[in-house]
Amino acid sequence: MMPPVSRDTALLLDIDGTLLDMARSPERVIVPVDLLRALDRLARDLSGALAFVSGRSLVSIDKLFAPLRPAAIGAHGGEIRSAGGRVLRAPPVPESVRDIFVRLSRSTPGLLLEDKGVGLALHYRLAPEAKPMLTAAMEENASLFEDEKVHIQYGKAVIDARPFGVDKGSAVARLARQKPFAGRTILFGGDDTTDLDVFRVLPRLGGHGFSVGRRFPGADHVFASPRLVRQWLVQLAETGVGAS
Template sequence: MVDRKLAEGIVRENVPQPGRASSKLAASELAQRLSEYAFLLDIDGTLLDLAPTPREVWVPPDLAETLSCLHDRTSGALALVSGRSLNDIDLIFAPEQFPAVGGHGAEMRISGDSEAVATHAPPMDKELKRRLAAIAKLSPGILLEDKGYSLALHYRLAPHAEKAIYAAVSLIRAELPNAPIEVLPGKCVCEIKQSGFDKATGVRELMTHQPFRGRRPIFIGDDVTDESVFAIMPDLGGLAFSVGRRAQGVIDHFDEPRDVRAWLAGLIDGEAGARR
């Protein structure tokens, strides 16, 4: 659990290595050294509380302001890292537009005012997508979300359908063993995407570009799809935090998204205090 000391204590200098005790990361000290860090943030379940459907998420009014301030004070080294498409991310945070890795690494935007680019990710085969989409007809309450590079079957409103959904996906995969796809289990969602890219490949690519290059990344995520990024943080000299659980490879965790939002707001307050 990340307690108040996370926002008020001291930053430990060394990046934790496997087998070493985890360290706390404190907003008050970190705020004075924002130029050294890049902030990479998952959205659903990390910045925002989960909702019955993806369209029902609520963005607290002060969150966009916090992200905008942190983006400015890191000279642009803040990016949203999500399974959502870049277009969907922009709709959620409109009118703000941030650097982002979208579609589980399929899309990327280096700066808020740059053009979005695909990171060598081909769109999913139309016939395969059609067959997977038909799974949504198994039960009322299954919500189909077409992300272009992936397809998500949300069953938060039909939790009884979980086993049937995964069984149907497994059957299609068995019938098409050469189809280059991966299944991403999440929180009441089964997502199927093209293989060959994920959030980790997107983050690695992002970190080769300015203003991210040469900075120490701090990644915060909550779900299974974030574990690939947790795993590469040591390679990048970075720090990983999970939300809701202590995931493998992280140095600490937050209990809820509101704790993440409070911590990020504390960075802004601490940086403003340091300039006085």
């Protein structure tokens, strides 16, 4: 069952695959105008307790949702922006790891390397036949990744590299201690394996969550698609969040 949203809720939302339909490349996603308006209204109704939790960089997030600029977690937790605008960034992955990802991105047409500053993402949505080669390359370099303290994670047609200790769950726990999120009931929505870290910390934070496309452990509700998530948010903005 979907938990109710009140003025004491903190709404934390993944972007790609949760709010927005997946596209052939990250730059091709579309943000519907009614969604942007709904998010702006909800951010005001929740006194600023709305945040994006994404694998995208903060620069990419802000470009997508301009002029909206709420609190946000970018690069899978490598960047954390408070509601007041203060940004914390983890150190970037080492050049040795970057070199491997650059070389792999040039090995097959259709591979796309996304440089997030803190981390890297190698997208193979346009070259699915490259997945076995990429997986083998990750395994061959496992020792180097461990020595460089870099975590490799597989998502939907993407392989991410980020520093050890950087994940969405840890970042959400940190944001939850800050104003205006502190003392509120967190409601998080996500759709991919990188969101599992958030679902794991929700019980400790007293929060709730919904997943998209499939049920994740700890999810209270499942939306079949991002379109239905958007419909819910638009309706919520139109009717207004309930009193606590």
